[in-house]
Amino acid sequence: MGITAETARYLASRLVTSIIIVFGAMLLLFTLSALVPGDPAVTLLGPQATPELAAHFIREMGLDQPLHIRLWRFFSNVLTGNLGQDVLSGRYVTGMVGAVLPSTIILTFMAIFLAVLFGVPLGCFAATHRGSFFDHVLAILSVTFIAIPSFVVAIFLLLVFAIWLDWLPVLGTSGTGSFADEAKRMILPTIALAIGWIGFIARLVRSSMLEILGENHIRTMRAYGLPERLIVYKYALKNACIPIIAILGLGIGRLLGGAVLVEIVFSRPGLGRLVYDAIAARNYPVLQGSVLVVVLLFVVTNLLVDLSYSAIDPRIRRRAEREGMPK
Amino acid sequence: MRLIPGWHGRIEMTLSPLMQIENLSVDAATERGTAHLLHHVSLDIARGRILGVVGESGSGKSTLASCLLRLLPSNVTRVEGRLIFDGVDLMTLDADAMNAYRGRRIAMIFQDPMTALNPLFTIGTHLIDVLRRRDSGIDRELALATAEAMLTTVGVPDARLRLGAYPHQLSGGMRQRVMIAMALLVEPDLLLADEPTTALDATIEAQIVQLFDELRQRFSGSIVFISHHLGLVAELCDDLCVMYGGTVVETGPVADVVADPRHPYTKALLACEIDPDGDGKLLSIRGDVPDPVNEGGQCVFAPRCGHVIAGCVSNEPPLQAIGEVRRAACIRAHEILP
Ligand SMILES: Nc1ncnc2c1ncn2[C@@H]1O[C@H](COP(=O)(O)OP(=O)(O)O)[C@@H](O)[C@H]1O
Ligand SMILES: [Mg+2]
Numbered sequence: 085m086g087i088t089a090e091t092a093r094y095l096a097s098r099l100v101t102s103i104i105i106v107f108g109a110m111l112l113l114f115t116l117s118a119l120v121p122g123d124p125a126v127t128l129l130g131p132q133a134t135p136e137l138a139a140h141f142i143r144e145m146g147l148d149q150p151l152h153i154r155l156w157r158f159f160s161n162v163l164t165g166n167l168g169q170d171v172l173s174g175r176y177v178t179g180m181v182g183a184v185l186p187s188t189i190i191l192t193f194m195a196i197f198l199a200v201l202f203g204v205p206l207g208c209f210a211a212t213h214r215g216s217f218f219d220h221v222l223a224i225l226s227v228t229f230i231a232i233p234s235f236v237v238a239i240f241l242l243l244v245f246a247i248w249l250d251w252l253p254v255l256g257t258s259g260t261g262s263f264a265d266e267a268k269r270m271i272l273p274t275i276a277l278a279i280g281w282i283g284f285i286a287r288l289v290r291s292s293m294l295e296i297l298g299e300n301h302i303r304t305m306r307a308y309g310l311p312e313r314l315i316v317y318k319y320a321l322k323n324a325c326i327p328i329i330a331i332l333g334l335g336i337g338r339l340l341g342g343a344v345l346v347e348i349v350f351s352r353p354g355l356g357r358l359v360y361d362a363i364a365a366r367n368y369p370v371l372q373g374s375v376l377v378v379v380l381l382f383v384v385t386n387l388l389v390d391l392s393y394s395a396i397d398p399r400i401r402r403r404a405e406r407e408g409m410p411k
Numbered sequence: 412m413r414l415i416p417g418w419h420g421r422i423e424m425t426l427s428p429l430m431q432i433e434n435l436s437v438d439a440a441t442e443r444g445t446a447h448l449l450h451h452v453s454l455d456i457a458r459g460r461i462l463g464v465v466g467e468s469g470s471g472k473s474t475l476a477s478c479l480l481r482l483l484p485s486n487v488t489r490v491e492g493r494l495i496f497d498g499v500d501l502m503t504l505d506a507d508a509m510n511a512y513r514g515r516r517i518a519m520i521f522q523d524p525m526t527a528l529n530p531l532f533t534i535g536t537h538l539i540d541v542l543r544r545r546d547s548g549i550d551r552e553l554a555l556a557t558a559e560a561m562l563t564t565v566g567v568p569d570a571r572l573r574l575g576a577y578p579h580q581l582s583g584g585m586r587q588r589v590m591i592a593m594a595l596l597v598e599p600d601l602l603l604a605d606e607p608t609t610a611l612d613a614t615i616e617a618q619i620v621q622l623f624d625e626l627r628q629r630f631s632g633s634i635v636f637i638s639h640h641l642g643l644v645a646e647l648c649d650d651l652c653v654m655y656g657g658t659v660v661e662t663g664p665v666a667d668v669v670a671d672p673r674h675p676y677t678k679a680l681l682a683c684e685i686d687p688d689g690d691g692k693l694l695s696i697r698g699d700v701p702d703p704v705n706e707g708g709q710c711v712f713a714p715r716c717g718h719v720i721a722g723c724v725s726n727e728p729p730l731q732a733i734g735e736v737r738r739a740a741c742i743r744a745h746e747i748l749p
Contacts, residue, residue, distance in 0.1 A: 300526040301526060302529075303521070303527075304519075304528065306482055307482060307513055307518075308541050308544060309513030309515065310541070311544075314540065319532065322529075322531045323529070398577040398579070399577070
């Protein structure tokens with residue numbers, strides 16, 4: 085599908101919204117850091133810090149400057165890719181986040197991939213065999229796995245497969261960089277993160293599939309004797325995909341949250357560990373930088389979700405146009 | 412425009428009917444009990460003729476049409492009777508054998524063109540898949556050309572362009588033309604049209620009716636044209652079937668039935684076609700259509716009929732012959748004057 089003027093306008097409008105969201109998040113983060121009660125030096129360095137050290141720290145961090153100067157500096161830093169410095173080690177937060185980000189992104193996307201790969205066919209099968217034994221079993225399993233938090237699943241998997249059965253390694257990473265070894269170590273964390281989502285997507289596909297299969301256009305296809313496979317997997321599935329994409333877009337935040345916990349359980353380096361350690365050490369700039377990156381990830385994914393929507397559903401392209409997007 | 416009016420009729424009537432519906436009954440489960448959607452329906456669909464099926468909304472017309480394709484809602488609990496299509500009883504076929512009739516020998520056009528097409532697929536995709544169903548080896552270019560030609564035939568302008576359009580980009584009337592093109596691509600022996608104009612406004616309705624009228628010349632199959640508008644059916648059709656409360660109350664050649672209705676319900680419907688004070692508002696029949704969840708055992712129209720006698724409420728009136736080609740389900744059919 086080529087990019088028409090209509091699509092380009094829609095794209096531009098979504099881009100503008102995304103930028104506004106990121107700016108809003110930055111403003112919020114800045115305000116929070118400015119509002120931290122008490123002496124920021126004491127909060128960040130702890131009560132044991134000497135007055136000299138505190139004064140030095142305040143100057144270093146620019147905390148003695150008026151608010152508007154600090155705001156300006158924060159924004160211009162972030163826009164040039166500088167997320168600030170680690171209070172303790174002095175390392176740049178951008179570099180720290182950049183080093184661990186791929187690991188988290190790979191884990192999250194592997195989990196989404198697995199969830200879609202298994203969830204969609206399972207949901208389709210349950211919808212076309214409604215009320216069957218399989219449908220009931222899937223319903224029970226899905227609800228169970230949706231309800232159990234991913235870190236609990238992670239601990240359970242760790243116990244069973246890594247400790248009792250000793251089939252897979254305990255640690256989520258080896259640090260050796262060997263692809264085969266890293267891949268093997270990713271199996272358990274990915275399953276732990278994905279399993280609830282497999283169930284969730286299966287439930288979602290099942291219910292939206294059942295709704296779509298009752299619609300008039302499906303009746304038309306049936307009346308023309310088209311093969312059931314074509315009706316379900318070509319015509320109905322495309323309709324059923326729309327809510328799934330929407331949920332994935334919204335769920336990416338929860339999924340990242342889950343990834344953080346799973347990373348901690350498996351001692352995998354990633355955003356999770358970084359945030360966890362930053363909280364434990366009250367390392368505010370690292371926390372701030374990580375959160376900003378998560379917001380950015382969230383916004384980018386949602387942008388992708390919206391774009392794939394409009395690629396799937398021609399009516400959305402038109403709606404975007406009707407709502408008078410900036411031209 | 413036919414050169415010889417009624418020409419189809421005289422020759423074809425000597426042949427056996429394309430479809431014979433015998434004693435068809437359909438029940439469905441509802442919260443309130445068993446609904447009798449169709450009740451002992453018997454009807455012949457003659458070859459090469461247009462059969463108009465009329466009746467108020469809720470008379471069971473759509474149920475009858477879907478029953479002919481054996482595509483019934485999931486809460487249907489009982490289907491009885493025979494559906495003899497060209498010598499084969501469709502009721503005895505298994506799922507695959509029945510599916511072979513759909514979209515090959517029988518095609519259907521639905522009431523609401525706004526929802527009958529999948530919003531996420533182009534008109535071309537729909538039409539090509541329907542064509543492929545007939546001939547799986549058909550090459551894409553040929554299929555597109557065939558679809559384009561058929562769209563042009565049914566009066567869709569810029570047909571090539573429209574093949575790439577999505578349903579929401581077409582008006583209701585255009586979509587209904589697409590549905591008609593889809594049905595004709597199949598070259599069916601039987602074309603079922605369930606209120607194809609009801610969802611459209613009056614001028615578009617007239618154009619679609621005109622299109623059906625023109626179709627008679629190029630289409631050799633039979634058409635079942637369902638409508639709640641007797642005047643329209645009288646204009647377009649050869650034969651008439653009047654339905655009420657899930658039963659057939661009167662059948663016969665349309666001109667005869669309209670000139671001399673034998674069932675009080677047909678008469679009441681005819682009276683509704685007259686616009687007494689010319690304000691565009693038609694009369695409607697007093698009372699409501701019967702609830703399909705009922706005991707039976709009497710004439711379905713009795714509660715609204717002005718000619719009721721004791722026999723009307725003690726038994727169900729059978730569909731009895733009136734002359735050679737007409738039938739009416741009224742015990743007073745011979746005495747009621749037009
Ligand atoms: N699946 C169903 N379950 C219960 N009642 C139904 C069902 N389908 C249709 N009906 C009822 O049967 C009657 C006939 O419906 P329908 O065939 O749609 O009539 P028409 O097409 O003449 O308007 C209506 O009263 C309707 O409410
Ligand atoms: Mg109807």
